[in-house]
Amino acid sequence: NAGVTQTPKFQVLKTGQSMTLQCAQDMNHNSMYWYRQDPGMGLRLIYYSASEGTTDKGEVPNGYNVSRLNKREFSLRLESAAPSQTSVYFCASRKPGGHETQYFGPGTRLLVL
Amino acid sequence: AQSVTQLDSQVPVFEEAPVELRCNYSSSVSVYLFWYVQYPNQGLQLLLKYLSGSTLVKGINGFEAEFNKSQTSFHLRKPSVHISDTAEYFCAVTGGETSGSRLTFGEGTQLTVNP
Numbered sequence: 001n002a003g004v005t006q007t008p009k010f011q012v013l014k015t016g017q018s019m020t021l022q023c024a025q026d027m028n029h030n031s032m033y034w035y036r037q038d039p040g041m042g043l044r045l046i047y048y049s050a051s052e053g054t055t056d057k058g059e060v061p062n063g064y065n066v067s068r069l070n071k072r073e074f075s076l077r078l079e080s081a082a083p084s085q086t087s088v089y090f091c092a093s094r095k096p097g098g099h100e101t102q103y104f105g106p107g108t109r110l111l112v113l
Numbered sequence: 114a115q116s117v118t119q120l121d122s123q124v125p126v127f128e129e130a131p132v133e134l135r136c137n138y139s140s141s142v143s144v145y146l147f148w149y150v151q152y153p154n155q156g157l158q159l160l161l162k163y164l165s166g167s168t169l170v171k172g173i174n175g176f177e178a179e180f181n182k183s184q185t186s187f188h189l190r191k192p193s194v195h196i197s198d199t200a201e202y203f204c205a206v207t208g209g210e211t212s213g214s215r216l217t218f219g220e221g222t223q224l225t226v227n228p
Contacts, residue, residue: 004156031214033215033216035218040220042203042220043218044218090157100207100214101147101162102216104149104156
């Protein structure tokens with residue numbers, strides 16, 4: 001049982017390049033989330049998926065798109081990366097009716113030059 | 114809408130001293146409250162949570178927190194800290210299913226335990 005996994009662990013992009021961050025969970029959780037973490041700002045929600053087939057915007061969705069590929073996988077795409085998207089990205093999942101606890105992956109560090 | 118304020122960005126303490134990390138929240142609905150810990154270069158790990166019932170909540174690694182509805186606070190405490198407690202701590206709130214179980218985080222408090 002690996003929990004929540006994220007790939008890649010680290011990535012360097014040039015401005016304007018695109019990439020997809022991958023997230024998978026093996027806990028049969030319904031809900032999945034993408035956050036970004038910036039110094040002094042805590043974690044901010046980018047997008048979330050309450051269940052397979054649904055996605056909703058969070059606090060900072062601009063410049064990102066998501067895909068809930070199936071119950072296990074939730075990907076985050078940057079179509080045209082900008083230096084302001086340099087951050088650490090965390091994926092999380094939550095079990096159905098499970099007292100609201102979210103379980104986090106190890107994170108992806110992204111540097112946009 | 115909901116928000117969280119962690120009143121201290123950095124808390125330095127000596128080993129074996131007590132510590133309190135302060136967290137205030139605001140919300141228009143009933144809330145669930147959480148404390149997460151992040152060790153260097155790692156993801157977030159749940160320390161403890163308040164859902165309902167007893168206002169004093171005990172978590173892992175000897176931490177506890179008290180929910181105070183009248184003061185809208187959820188402060189984290191430990192009576193005696195260890196070097197290994199050095200980490201960043203995040204307070205978070207959610208309004209539950211009515212808000213998609215979206216977590217709103219505070220800015221974080223860096224706890225540094227010195228020998």
